[in-house]
Amino acid sequence: xxxxxxxxxxxxxxxxxxxxxxxxxxxxxxxxxxxxxxxxxxxxxxxxxxxxxxxxxxxxxxxxxxxxxxxxxxxxxxxxxxxxxxxxxxxxxxxxxxxxxxxxxxxxxxxxxxxxxxxxxxxxxxxxxxxx
Numbered sequence: 001x002x003x004x005x006x007x008x009x010x011x012x013x014x015x016x017x018x019x020x021x022x023x024x025x026x027x028x029x030x031x032x033x034x035x036x037x038x039x040x041x042x043x044x045x046x047x048x049x050x051x052x053x054x055x056x057x058x059x060x061x062x063x064x065x066x067x068x069x070x071x072x073x074x075x076x077x078x079x080x081x082x083x084x085x086x087x088x089x090x091x092x093x094x095x096x097x098x099x100x101x102x103x104x105x106x107x108x109x110x111x112x113x114x115x116x117x118x119x120x121x122x123x124x125x126x127x128x129x130x131x132x
Contacts, residue, residue, distance in 0.1 A: 004054035006032040009041045009071065010089070011063040019058055019089070019115065026120035028056075038066030042074050050080035056123075057086040057106075058115075061097060072104045081106065087123065089115055 006029035008019045016034045023032040035041040045055065061068040068088065075084050088101045088110045101107045111119055 004056045004085070005029065006056050006058065007041060007044070008032055008034040008058045009036075009038060009063070009068065010034070010058075010060040011036050012060075015060070015113065022115060022117050022120055023058070026117045026123075028120045028123065032058075037063045038068060038071030038074070040065075042066065042071055045075065045080065045084065046078070048080075050083040054083050054085065057084065058089045059086045061088060061090045061092055069100065072106060075106060076104070087111055089113060 006023050008016055008023070010016050010019065013036075016036070020032050020034060023029050033044070035044060041057065048055070057071075059068045059071065066074075068090075072086065075081050084106050085108050086104070086106045088097070088107060089112075090097065090110070091113045093112060098110055101110050109123070
């Protein structure tokens with residue numbers, strides 16, 4: 001199986017720019033993709049052949065059009081759900097958001113904005129050994 005692709009899903013262009021930079025700095029991915037809402041990300045995921053591909057989403061919760069929770073629900077209804085992992089990246093410190101995140105099998109962690117290179121490096125080495 002090839003190395004997982006990294007997909008940033010966030011409606012704030014400044015956050016997207018920063019996260020793309022940090023993902024590259026952490027060497028988690030040299031070419032992270034970015035989408036500004038869950039529907040754009042879902043359309044992209046639907047277009048992929050997931051047979052030999054895994055994707056890691058760095059997923060914001062609160063976005064227009066389709067929020068992070070709705071995207072996770074839609075992914076769970078897809079045949080490729082087991083090929084997707086997600087890290088919630090949110091400014092929300094609401095304990096209920098943390099609890100809700102744990103109810104999705106795709107969610108492997110919850111990071112509060114702003115993320116740091118060390119957190120992404122830890123993801124690479126600890127939680128996602130498929131990343132090279």
